[in-house]
Amino acid sequence: MSVRRLRRRIVSGLMTGLVVALCGVAVLALLLILGDLLVKGASSLDWRFFVKNPVPAGQSGGGVANAIVGTAIIVGLGALIGLPVGIGSGLYLAEYGSGRLGWIVRFLADVMNGTPSIVVGVFAWTWLVKPMGHFSAFAGGAALAILMVPMVARTTEEMVRLVPHSLREAALALGYPRWRTSIGIIARTALAGIVTGCLVAVARIAGETAPLLFTALGNLNFSTSINQPMQTLSLQIFTYATGPFEEWHRLAWAAALVLMGLVLVLALGARWAVRQRHDTGR
Amino acid sequence: MTALPIEPVPQATDGEPPVATPRRGGASTANAADRLYKGVLTALALGLPILMLALVEQLTTNAWPAIRQFGWRFVGTSVWDPVAGVFGAAPMIFGTLASSFLAVIIAVPLALGVAVFLTEFAPKAVRQPIAFVVELLAAIPSVVYGLWGVFVLIPFLRTYLVPPLRAVFGWTPFVTGVFYGNSLLAGGIILAIMIVPYIAAVSREVLLAVPGTQREAALGMGATRWEAVWTAVMPYGRAGLIGAVILGLGRALGETMAVTMVIGNRHDISVSVLQPAYTMAAAIANEFSEATTAVYLSALFEVGLILFVITVLVNALARLLIWQVARGTAVGSRAL
Numbered sequence: 066m067s068v069r070r071l072r073r074r075i076v077s078g079l080m081t082g083l084v085v086a087l088c089g090v091a092v093l094a095l096l097l098i099l100g101d102l103l104v105k106g107a108s109s110l111d112w113r114f115f116v117k118n119p120v121p122a123g124q125s126g127g128g129v130a131n132a133i134v135g136t137a138i139i140v141g142l143g144a145l146i147g148l149p150v151g152i153g154s155g156l157y158l159a160e161y162g163s164g165r166l167g168w169i170v171r172f173l174a175d176v177m178n179g180t181p182s183i184v185v186g187v188f189a190w191t192w193l194v195k196p197m198g199h200f201s202a203f204a205g206g207a208a209l210a211i212l213m214v215p216m217v218a219r220t221t222e223e224m225v226r227l228v229p230h231s232l233r234e235a236a237l238a239l240g241y242p243r244w245r246t247s248i249g250i251i252a253r254t255a256l257a258g259i260v261t262g263c264l265v266a267v268a269r270i271a272g273e274t275a276p277l278l279f280t281a282l283g284n285l286n287f288s289t290s291i292n293q294p295m296q297t298l299s300l301q302i303f304t305y306a307t308g309p310f311e312e313w314h315r316l317a318w319a320a321a322l323v324l325m326g327l328v329l330v331l332a333l334g335a336r337w338a339v340r341q342r343h344d345t346g347r
Numbered sequence: 348m349t350a351l352p353i354e355p356v357p358q359a360t361d362g363e364p365p366v367a368t369p370r371r372g373g374a375s376t377a378n379a380a381d382r383l384y385k386g387v388l389t390a391l392a393l394g395l396p397i398l399m400l401a402l403v404e405q406l407t408t409n410a411w412p413a414i415r416q417f418g419w420r421f422v423g424t425s426v427w428d429p430v431a432g433v434f435g436a437a438p439m440i441f442g443t444l445a446s447s448f449l450a451v452i453i454a455v456p457l458a459l460g461v462a463v464f465l466t467e468f469a470p471k472a473v474r475q476p477i478a479f480v481v482e483l484l485a486a487i488p489s490v491v492y493g494l495w496g497v498f499v500l501i502p503f504l505r506t507y508l509v510p511p512l513r514a515v516f517g518w519t520p521f522v523t524g525v526f527y528g529n530s531l532l533a534g535g536i537i538l539a540i541m542i543v544p545y546i547a548a549v550s551r552e553v554l555l556a557v558p559g560t561q562r563e564a565a566l567g568m569g570a571t572r573w574e575a576v577w578t579a580v581m582p583y584g585r586a587g588l589i590g591a592v593i594l595g596l597g598r599a600l601g602e603t604m605a606v607t608m609v610i611g612n613r614h615d616i617s618v619s620v621l622q623p624a625y626t627m628a629a630a631i632a633n634e635f636s637e638a639t640t641a642v643y644l645s646a647l648f649e650v651g652l653i654l655f656v657i658t659v660l661v662n663a664l665a666r667l668l669i670w671q672v673a674r675g676t677a678v679g680s681r682a683l
Contacts, residue, residue: 073571073574074571076571076573077571077572077573077574078573080573080577081468081572081573083460084460084463084464084467084468085460085464085468086460087456087457087459087460087461087464088457088460088461088464088465088477090457090460091457091458091460091461091481091484091543091547092477092480092481094484094540094543095480095481095483095484095487096480097499098484098487098491098492098495098499098540099483101495101499102491102495105498149391150391150394153387153388153391153392154388154391154392154394154395156388157388157389157391157392158392160385160388161385161388161389162392166389166392166393167392169396170392170393170395170396172663172666173395173396173399174395175662175666176399176659176662176663176666177395177398177399178662179594179597179598179601179658179659179661179662179665180402180601180655180658180659180662181600181601181602181603181628181654181655181658182601182603183601183603183628183631183632183651183654184402184406184601184631184651184654184655184658185402187406187631187635187647187648187651188401188402188405188406190635191405191409192401192405211398214394214395214398215395218392218395242378242380242381243381243384243385244380244381244383244384244385247384248384268486269486271488272486272487272488272489272490272491273488273489274488274489274490274603274604275489275603275604275628275632278632278635278636279635279636282636299488299490299604302490302491302493302494303490303493303604303608306490306493306494306497306498306608307497307608314498317494318494318498321490321491321494324488324491325487325488325491328486328487328488329483329486332483332486336479
């Protein structure tokens, strides 16, 4: 065996080791963050956190009930507006999207996926908050919906495209009209995948803060009116983390743990939905 | 389902047997329903381009007063004085680019490490779990990264990273000045952790799209496993890998909350990574709601417009590169 051959094998081994190490660092980063979140968050959680509203700065014993309810309302609003538009666009792309319009929509969806969420927030402000004259939960929900549409559209398209062509042909051959084929056969077959895409999108907007800064604004009080400013967990974390009080920092960690838990549940739900598809698809 | 017949139902002529009428009518209703279905989907799909146009129009109109008043001085000068009504955004633009490039430099080796390990070296059993764990990084909300950055990363940097950095690179201009914690370095590292999953996910799909014959040919000619990856697989996916990195860059440019919380928000240009900086997104987040004068608001809109244009260009470039390798797939549009 030549020296050259030996050297090549050593280099190969070293580089493989390096790749493993780099991958390990990335995994380690996640474990560190989740670990800190768990340790610092769990020690700050108590029953008051879930049922009480914030107390004036400096006092202790407050909770973030208003933010928990607010997150549910605003994310719900965003999903209510964003999901139908997103799924519809995705179906269009998959069914009729081979032409020029399809290309444009697809490209814009991909570009919009990368648009900074703060810019979307500014847009929602000029579009909804300024004409209406006040901040509102509705504007926040609309901003989140705008962020959702391209994500949902692209995943829906991808999932619908995975449906075998023979299914469509079989339905059409049996005399099904196109729309019934599309909804009843194609979309239904791809349902688990579409649900996954939707859950992932909801998980992502649930953690968004930037688009809510000038739309939902935040609210120290409990509010369920979508015409009023509303608090969310993400806005609460921002306020508390950048504030000067120890008590606030404690609540910020607790709120972060709850928010992360919510996002994780949605993400795991999405994976579970995919697994369903693979099991039944055979 | 009430479908309005868009075309009139063909009338039965005298000569035809009456039986034919309902059948034709039925087919026509189905056609109308099909057309309605297509119409509804098209209307929904048109929503996206319309939103995009509206967004560009709103940003431009609102930024116009500032564009006219300051011209190129807006991007070239550093004075940001809301009281005097003078606005130069150079430090924000510098901070945005500097923090993003720093992030990319840190993130690229990590992300490529993940992608190469997962596609080429990892045993089958650990591929899915590791991919899931890395993708979870993308699920962590930006504001939670910010929180972690403020209370964990910055103290860590102060104690463990900055002293050795100073010892080794102290002679360069990049690590000078007092380290207060909030700094370009902290912003860059947080951004790096945030974009690793995006770059890794896209790179992985690009590497998976490389035909197995590339690998086999290299191995068949006696290449080691690493040589096969380095000389046959990665060059084949080069355009896609560059696209993945640029996509990560686009993410970093537009990131708001985490960066706002750790970068220090100082309107100043400094090449030292230990100094506070400012980014465009952070400026909008911090100052938008307190912009009291029309020109101040307009200046912030111009910042938003510049940020938007930069990210759109960067993203479009990334897409085109990725599409070359993995044609037409929605690579990277998923968060998880």
